[in-house]
Amino acid sequence: MKAPAMLEREAALCIGLAARALPEIGVRGLLEVLLGRFGAPLSQAALAKVTVADLKTLPGLEDLSVEQLTAAAACLRGEGEEAELEPPIQPYAEGDMPGSIRVACASNGGDHVDGHFASCSRFLIYQVLPDELRLIAVREAVPEEPEPGEDKHAKRAALIADCHLLYLLSIGGPAAAKVVKRGVHPVRLREARPAEALLGELQGVMRGAPPPWLAKIMGQPPEARVRFERETEAPQ
Numbered sequence: 001m002k003a004p005a006m007l008e009r010e011a012a013l014c015i016g017l018a019a020r021a022l023p024e025i026g027v028r029g030l031l032e033v034l035l036g037r038f039g040a041p042l043s044q045a046a047l048a049k050v051t052v053a054d055l056k057t058l059p060g061l062e063d064l065s066v067e068q069l070t071a072a073a074a075c076l077r078g079e080g081e082e083a084e085l086e087p088p089i090q091p092y093a094e095g096d097m098p099g100s101i102r103v104a105c106a107s108n109g110g111d112h113v114d115g116h117f118a119s120c121s122r123f124l125i126y127q128v129l130p131d132e133l134r135l136i137a138v139r140e141a142v143p144e145e146p147e148p149g150e151d152k153h154a155k156r157a158a159l160i161a162d163c164h165l166l167y168l169l170s171i172g173g174p175a176a177a178k179v180v181k182r183g184v185h186p187v188r189l190r191e192a193r194p195a196e197a198l199l200g201e202l203q204g205v206m207r208g209a210p211p212p213w214l215a216k217i218m219g220q221p222p223e224a225r226v227r228f229e230r231e232t233e234a235p236q
Helices: 009-020 026-038 052-056 066-076 152-159 173-181 195-207 212-217 222-231
Strands: 101-107 122-129 132-140 165-168 185-188
Touching (some): 009 026, 009 122, 132 195, 165 195
Parallel strands (some): 165 185
Antiparallel strands (some): 101 122
C-alpha cells in the first residue's frame, strides 16, 4: 500500500518559500526539522501557527538571525507571498504551439528557478516558441515516504519525462543520468533566476542561431546544425 504524503500541497509551497530565507539549511533541512516538530502530514493549518520563537527552538535553526527567522515564519504562515505561491497557468492543449519545446524549471516558490533536482518542491512546466511562452503546468515534487526499493531520482525524472529541457541549480551524477535517459537535457544555473527572464533569453537563442543540441530539440534539419557549427568556428 502506498505510504501517505508527508505534507499537504499548500504547506509544501510555503516551506519552499521559507527555505529561500534559510539558505544554510535549504528545503530538505527545513522539512526535516518541521516534521520532527509537528509530525506528518504537515498541514497549512499547523504552519499558520508558527512563530519566530517556535523556529528559534528547533534544531539547526537556533543560531540563525532574527531577520531570517522572521522572514521564514511569515512564509510558513503564508503571509506576504501569496502572489508568488501560484503563478498563473495558461490554457494549453497538445498541438496548440506547433514547433514549440517543453521546459521544466526546478522551483521552490513563485516563478523562481531556484531548486535542486533532489529537493525542489515543484517543477514549473513551460511551452516555449521563439515568440510565445506559456506556463502550462505546475507539477508538485512533494517528498513522500518511499516505497521499499523505490528510486526517488527516477520518480522525479518521470515527472518531467515529457520535457525537452530542465533548468535547475544543481543535480547529482546518478540523477542526471536518469534525467538524460528520459530524453531531457539538464541545464545548470549559477544562481537563481526568474523563470520568465531566463526563458526570454532562451527565446532569443531560438530566434537566432541555436547551438546544435538545441537545434536538434527544435527539429531543425541536420544541415542547419552544421551551418551553425561553421558560423561559430573560430577563425584560423
